Amino acid sequence: MHTVETVLLVLLLGAVTGIVARYLRAIPLPLIQIGLGAALSWPQQGLHIAFDPELFLALFIPPLLFADGWRIPKREFFALYRPILTLAFGLVLFTVIGLGYLIHWMIPSMPLMVAFALAAVVSPTDAVAVSAITRNLGMPAQTMHVLEGESLLNDASGLVALKFAVAATLTGVFSWTEAAKEFLWIALGGLGCGALLGWGFATLRETVTRRVGDVAATQMVLLLVLLPFAAYLLGEHIGVSGILAAVAAGITTNFADLRRGEFVAERMQTEGTWTMVESAFNGAIFLLLGLQLPSIVGRTLEAAGGHWWQPALQALGITLALLLLRWIWLLLGVRGALWRAHERGKLLEQPSPLLTLATTLAGIRGAVTLAGALSVPLLMPNGNAFPERHQLVFLATGTILFTLIIGSIGLPLVLRRLPPAGEPDSVREERQARLVACQAAIAAIGDVSAGSSERQAPLQEALGRVTQDYRKRMDLLEEPHLAITPEAQADSPESVRQRRLRYVVELELRLKALHAERDALYGERQAHRINDASLRALVAELDMNEVSLGKRLDVARHAAGLEPVKKHQGH
Known part of the structure; x- marks a missing residue:
């Protein structure tokens, strides 16, 4: 041979x-x-x-x-x-x-x-x-x-x-x-x-x-x-x-x-x-x-x-x-x-x-x-x-x-x-690094100025949505024995867990929606309504979003006391 x-x-x-x-x-x-x-x-x-x-x-x-x-x-x-x-x-x-x-x-x-x-x-x-x-x-x-x-x-x-x-x-x-x-x-x-x-x-x-x-x-x-x-x-x-x-x-x-x-x-x-x-x-x-x-x-x-x-x-x-x-x-x-x-x-x-x-x-x-x-x-x-x-x-x-x-x-x-062995140092350090990154992101967008009165209202609305998304991430990254927010310090453990479960369900829905987006894009290509270059660019964007959502979902499921999701086939 x-x-x-x-x-x-x-x-x-x-x-x-x-x-x-x-x-x-x-x-x-x-x-x-x-x-x-x-x-x-x-x-x-x-x-x-x-x-x-x-x-x-x-x-x-x-x-x-x-x-x-x-x-x-x-x-x-x-x-x-x-x-x-x-x-x-x-x-x-x-x-x-x-x-x-x-x-x-x-x-x-x-x-x-x-x-x-x-x-x-x-x-x-x-x-x-x-x-x-x-x-x-x-x-x-x-x-x-x-x-x-x-x-x-x-x-x-x-x-x-x-x-x-x-x-x-x-x-x-x-x-x-x-x-x-x-x-x-x-x-x-x-x-x-x-x-x-x-x-x-x-x-x-x-x-x-x-x-x-x-x-x-x-x-x-x-x-x-x-x-x-x-x-x-x-x-x-x-x-x-x-x-x-x-x-x-x-x-x-x-x-x-x-x-x-x-x-x-x-x-x-x-x-x-x-x-x-x-x-x-x-x-x-x-x-x-x-x-x-x-x-x-x-x-x-x-x-x-x-x-x-x-x-x-x-x-x-x-x-x-x-x-x-x-x-x-x-x-x-x-x-x-x-x-x-x-x-x-x-x-x-x-x-x-x-x-x-x-x-x-x-x-x-x-x-x-x-x-x-x-x-x-x-x-x-x-x-x-x-x-x-x-x-x-x-x-x-x-x-x-x-x-x-x-x-x-x-x-x-x-x-x-x-x-x-308990929680490895690397997991705790990764969680802390994510918290620091989220705090830096909130601080960065808080310094954005509208530039004109016409942009003021849209900016405030967008700022509220993005900040809320980051704060949701930070809630799930807190130490498991801490309350999710300062206002929720007196909440019962069951209430805290329910709030975390709701966030898990939200992330799962976002992933399901993302998979549907990807299937639709491939359907558009198969119907010759977009070309290969457009398909690759759009799918690459969805892939990066899926990686981010997948990591957030793993953290959220861990915080809620759930087993991590097994790696999927196909999606």
Whole structure:
């Protein structure tokens, strides 16, 4: 099969599995995609792809890491930097040393440096798989921020450790001093390279769009999509971490976006584009893992002869040891930092044995582990085969599968036993920000002057309607235990709830009317009474109104003690 056909097929299957996962909620999406990929490639005449690890790293990893750096809440990331750095760098070193010696003890035929290479391969975690498993299960928000920050940074530390272990195997020489110097150069150089490139792009974009406005929105979004590839390739070209360069470029670009509040078209296009890119590339990664799985398993079982159960038990043993080391590190190396963050108010959830267990089970391995394992060279400098390479790839793949399965089963069980977290800080802060925005809007329209006596009456009438609408929003944004208005302080709870229910019904009626508007517009187009351009412009306006109404309805239903509305199909 040609490369173009393969890429299109993988993207198609990624989209299809995403839809299937909506109906099979008990099975995480990554497992569905791996299973489908394995089913497609297992038969003799199945789909087989020649896997190029360097191409895989350059094509799939940069945009996903860039998107993670772009989306991750920066305030929480910097507030929780101590536990994040302790996990991203300290745990990787602890894992490489501890697990490396354990693997060498379990599998004496595997040289120590190769065992270190395998330990380095399985050290990076995959926050994408964790979020796919824990979606709607109540993983505490700030714990998830720690896991995302860890995953952003430990990809680089794990791959750098792998690089040193492979180099030591190839040359037979290893120096801790040289390794430390090289690591600092690779890590800091990658962060600096990505930050400079992101800052340069932001400056260029600012210069262009300040001059031409949103006219160039589509072109700027395209350049933004290409930015992670540029950061990765430039980092690799100058000998630093391309992965950290992509992450730093994403973080820097997000900071620059804080000054671009007026560019609505560009912002909407960017959000939609990145949502599509992340969905497509995440699906492709796990499908490719499934497509490689039968050949990896086949070669290992063939080498094991009749003792097929041995490599499977070895992979399970490595997985359990990996999770045990993670649990120990969380107790000894991270728990203190988490407690201090909790006492300072930076970590809402209090560290507990159950939360530590959930964080341990969230150490799921994924795409970077697969790419790192397959990047191990086939041959030594003397032409001999790289020692135990097939076994290394199999054990790394088995670790991915076992961590996914254990996390899929264990995380839901543990998270259901965690005490209710209450209202997250982010929800309260969002409500307060909405209140401030409404107050600013009322103040702004209150300063409007009629300009002429003829406009005075219409202005007062319009001002009353708009102000009333904003005050209705503010009523629903008040803390649930407060009365809706100062005049209603003495109202009974039932009276307050009835007033909120009336507002919910009003918003639902507005949404129903908006849906009818949209249906009528499509009917006008089908009857050829308006053209496509008019239809797109009118529907885009309704779509933005629907997003606003939908958010207000969610807040209103929450305040009234009702369940949130499930996302609709069709409307």
